[in-house]
Amino acid sequence: MALRLLFKFFLSFAVALCYLHSTNAQGLKVGFYSKTCPDVEAIVQKTTASFISRAPSLSGPLLRMHFHDCFVRGCDGSVLLNSTKSNQAEKEAVPNQSLRGFQVIDAVKDAVEKECPGVVSCADIVALVARDVVSMVRGPHWKVPTGRRDGVVSRASEVNLPSPFLNITQLKASFSQKGLSVKDLVVLSGGHTIGIAHCPTFSNRIYNFTGKGDTDPTLDPNYITHLRIKCKQGDVTSFVQMDPGSSKIFDTDYYKLVSKRRGLFQSDAALLDDDETKVYIGLQINSAQPSFFNDFGESMVKMGNIGVLTGKAGEIRKKCAVIN
Ligand code: HEM
Ligand SMILES: *[C@@H]1O[C@H](CO)[C@@H](O)[C@H](O)[C@H]1NC(C)=O
Ligand SMILES: *[C@@H]1O[C@H](CO)[C@@H](O)[C@H](O)[C@H]1NC(C)=O
Ligand SMILES: *[C@@H]1O[C@H](CO)[C@@H](O)[C@H](O)[C@H]1NC(C)=O
Ligand SMILES: CC(=O)N[C@H]1CO[C@H](CO)[C@@H](O)[C@@H]1O
Numbered sequence: 001m002a003l004r005l006l007f008k009f010f011l012s013f014a015v016a017l018c019y020l021h022s023t024n025a026q027g028l029k030v031g032f033y034s035k036t037c038p039d040v041e042a043i044v045q046k047t048t049a050s051f052i053s054r055a056p057s058l059s060g061p062l063l064r065m066h067f068h069d070c071f072v073r074g075c076d077g078s079v080l081l082n083s084t085k086s087n088q089a090e091k092e093a094v095p096n097q098s099l100r101g102f103q104v105i106d107a108v109k110d111a112v113e114k115e116c117p118g119v120v121s122c123a124d125i126v127a128l129v130a131r132d133v134v135s136m137v138r139g140p141h142w143k144v145p146t147g148r149r150d151g152v153v154s155r156a157s158e159v160n161l162p163s164p165f166l167n168i169t170q171l172k173a174s175f176s177q178k179g180l181s182v183k184d185l186v187v188l189s190g191g192h193t194i195g196i197a198h199c200p201t202f203s204n205r206i207y208n209f210t211g212k213g214d215t216d217p218t219l220d221p222n223y224i225t226h227l228r229i230k231c232k233q234g235d236v237t238s239f240v241q242m243d244p245g246s247s248k249i250f251d252t253d254y255y256k257l258v259s260k261r262r263g264l265f266q267s268d269a270a271l272l273d274d275d276e277t278k279v280y281i282g283l284q285i286n287s288a289q290p291s292f293f294n295d296f297g298e299s300m301v302k303m304g305n306i307g308v309l310t311g312k313a314g315e316i317r318k319k320c321a322v323i324n
Contacts, residue, residue, distance in 0.1 A: 031146075036116060037119045037120055040115070040116065040128075044125060046111075048108060048136070049136060051104045052133055056137060058101045058133070062104060063191055065099060065105070065126055066126050066127055066300075068090075068099060069126050070306040073151055074151070074307020074308055075307065076150060077150040077151060079099070080154075080320040081322065082321045087154070087155065088156040090154045090158070090159050091154075092156040093159035105320055108125050122317050122320035124147070124148045127148065127304045134296075137248055139194075139296070140250075140293035140296055143297075144304065149309040150316060152315065162267065164264075167267075167270050172185060184302055186271055190254045192243070192264070193246070193252070193254040194250055196239040196242065197239060198237070201264070202227070202231075202264050202266075205219050216269075218272075219261060219269065252290050252292050258271055
């Protein structure tokens with residue numbers, strides 16, 4: 001009898017431990033839809049793959065979309081909302097210019113709605129798609145806690161994303177305001193191993209750094225020559241690969257570039273101005289088994305927790321671009 005009680009005690013203890021492990025303070029958990037929409041992750045994966053296999057360059061903007069969602073009002077799908085007559089949505093703000101791939105989110109949502117109408121949030125879809133595109137370009141795969149609900153507010157005036165012109169102090173402050181660490185900063189910046197950037201995000205560094213027609217002394221002069229060919233002065237429409245040659249492959253190249261003073265943005269170069277971020281970069285380059293892939297999954301999960309709506313808050317949108 002006593003033995004059975006003891007056994008029961010240990011069992012409930014183990015169950016409680018598992019529970020603690022799979023949930024977090026805000027109530028997201030891996031497999032949130034296991035009863036209500038068991039195939040959701042397979043549907044998201046399949047639909048996303050059908051786009052990425054044809055257009056791998058959509059992986060960049062779709063990863064970035066989760067970042068932009070989470071940093072403004074929390075990961076609540078607010079980045080997806082269209083403007084209305086009376087409201088300028090986040091999409092209208094300057095850093096949006098280059099957000100793309102909304103059609104992928106809409107297609108995923110339609111496919112999911114067919115299977116389980118009104119169950120899966122757009123905010124979760126953004127998080128799952130971000131994970132899937134990274135896997136599809138040979139990056140890590142991680143478990144995405146779900147259970148986010150969709151917000152009903154999206155305001156262009158609230159978009160206060162870190163700009164590519166920030167220095168290390170400002171970057172650390174921006175991340176810390178969202179509850180993210182210095183390690184998260186250097187790890188998530190590694191997302192710049194895929195994708196592209198438009199000339200105005202770095203042209204000051206190659207043409208007119210301090211207003212005297214000079215260049216950024218922290219940028220490799222040979223790289224400046226290369227970038228000037230891609231971006232003529234005043235060009236606002238051209239773009240470059242952030243990790244030239246492997247911008248569609250998720251790898252540790254970003255850290256090699258930054259250490260060679262070829263990080264594209266001031267905010268990339270700034271990671272050499274802090275002991276912790278600099279040491280991290282060195283470790284990723286020199287280690288036989290870099291921790292970056294594992295770290296990236298962990299930091300993405302942390303980012304995915306920012307300001308989430310759970311329980312009865314918010315809603316489950318029917319269409320990701322409009323509130324119900
Ligand atoms: C640390 C602060 C960050 C700054 C200042 C920053 C800034 C930028 C800028 C200016 C662009 C170029 C946009 C364009 O011109 O088209 C860009 C692209 C990108 N960013 Fe970041 N970013 C930051 C953090 C992140 C994070 C946390 C992620 C995701 C984990 C991310 C993922 C990306 C990706 C994948 C692209 C390529 C987009 C594409 O291919 O269209 N960035 N970022
Ligand atoms: C970063 O920029 C802020 C604002 O311009 C400035 O006050 C600060 O001194 C800068 N810090 C570094 C480390 O450059
Ligand atoms: C560089 O910037 C300064 C200050 O903004 C401006 O007056 C000057 O015309 C610019 N020079 C060039 C070559 O664009
Ligand atoms: C949202 O806006 C886009 C671009 O203007 C448009 O194509 C799309 O149909 C809109 N979505 C909804 C649900 O109104
Ligand atoms: C994708 C998207 O909605 N882009 C918009 C970003 O904001 C500019 C105006 O600042 C609009 O013209 C774009 O359509």
